[in-house]
Amino acid sequence: MVRILSCALTESPCVDALAGSDATLAPRPRVARDSPLDGARRFRFNSLMRFLPLCSLLTLASCPLLTAQPPQPPYETRAEHDPNGIGKFYMGREIAHVMGHQASGWLERPERETEERTDLLVDAMQIKPGEILADIGAGSGYFSWRMAKVTGPGGKVFAVDIQQEMLDLLQRNMARREVKNVVSALGTTSDPKLPPASVDTMLMVDVYHEFDQPFEMLSAMVKALKKGGRIVLVEFRAEDPAVNIKRVHKMSEAQAKTEFELFPELRWEKTISVLPQQHILIFRKS
Numbered sequence: 001m002v003r004i005l006s007c008a009l010t011e012s013p014c015v016d017a018l019a020g021s022d023a024t025l026a027p028r029p030r031v032a033r034d035s036p037l038d039g040a041r042r043f044r045f046n047s048l049m050r051f052l053p054l055c056s057l058l059t060l061a062s063c064p065l066l067t068a069q070p071p072q073p074p075y076e077t078r079a080e081h082d083p084n085g086i087g088k089f090y091m092g093r094e095i096a097h098v099m100g101h102q103a104s105g106w107l108e109r110p111e112r113e114t115e116e117r118t119d120l121l122v123d124a125m126q127i128k129p130g131e132i133l134a135d136i137g138a139g140s141g142y143f144s145w146r147m148a149k150v151t152g153p154g155g156k157v158f159a160v161d162i163q164q165e166m167l168d169l170l171q172r173n174m175a176r177r178e179v180k181n182v183v184s185a186l187g188t189t190s191d192p193k194l195p196p197a198s199v200d201t202m203l204m205v206d207v208y209h210e211f212d213q214p215f216e217m218l219s220a221m222v223k224a225l226k227k228g229g230r231i232v233l234v235e236f237r238a239e240d241p242a243v244n245i246k247r248v249h250k251m252s253e254a255q256a257k258t259e260f261e262l263f264p265e266l267r268w269e270k271t272i273s274v275l276p277q278q279h280i281l282i283f284r285k286s
């Protein structure tokens with residue numbers, strides 16, 4: 001069961017509200033001119049040799065090493081842990097409590113734009129008109145409608161969350177702003193329930209560190225991403241002691257890369273450092 005907190009993420013008291021393979025092809029073996037094989041047998045031999053690299057490629061494609069494997073064991077539970085975490089650890093990091101819908105006011109606070117420079121984040125994404133986007137862990141839809149405006153009527157934003165209350169609030173916010181190209185979707189803690197290969201860009205702002213099942217979620221997200229599509233991960237910088245956010249609600253760049261690099265389809269492309277408190281990591285699906 002996912003425990004959801006009704007507090008904001010700053011270091012202030014809060015209430016627990018609810019319990020491509022790099023395989024190189026060997027040079028094609030050739031039968032020497034003075035081969036003892038006769039013409040027909042030489043032809044059969046050469047055909048077989050021509051086929052071998054293709055066979056090895058097919059074998060590699062079905063090889064488990066080319067699909068993401070979870071660490072073993074995938075998750076650990078520890079009795080001693082941060083009170084803002086759920087006591088479940090993934091690759092050495094404690095998973096944070098999910099922020100409850102009761103704290104949605106913190107997401108919509110007027111000073112957020114200046115504190116987090118959310119305008120710079122949307123600019124940095126370089127969204128093209130007509131893009132299909134997904135706001136994973138959309139909350140009240142703070143970024144959903146901003147992205148919807150940029151992609152325009154030819155594009156769409158799937159706004160995914162696991163709390164129906166957040167999605168109800170998000171729908172009210174979209175109606176108030178007369179935004180018509182945001183589609184809300186109720187996901188689960190292991191699956192955003194998006195159609196396969198349907199999304200160009202997925203955004204996660206202050207969400208990934210709350211995933212109860214990060215390996216399963218990311219696997220499902222990779223499936224829903226189009227080839228060449230990207231995941232934009234935005235997290236408060238754990239490396240920076242000046243960022244006044246609870247420890248388990250921050251993530252270091254190195255930790256994020258370690259976790260995403262489990263997925264052979266994903267390649268870290270760049271880190272954009274324009275925001276006052278968060279880093280923006282871009283991962284591309286090959």
Ligand SMILES: C[S@@+](CC[C@H](N)C(=O)[O-])C[C@H]1O[C@@H](n2cnc3c(N)ncnc32)[C@H](O)[C@@H]1O
Nearest residue numbers: 099107137138139142161162189205206207210
């Ligand atoms: C801190 S809020 C951030 C909301 C929004 N991204 C923003 O920046 O305004 C985190 C949101 O992620 C959602 N969430 C947590 N785990 C999730 C999961 N596995 N799938 C989808 N949403 C999730 C929570 O319900 C919550 O609404």
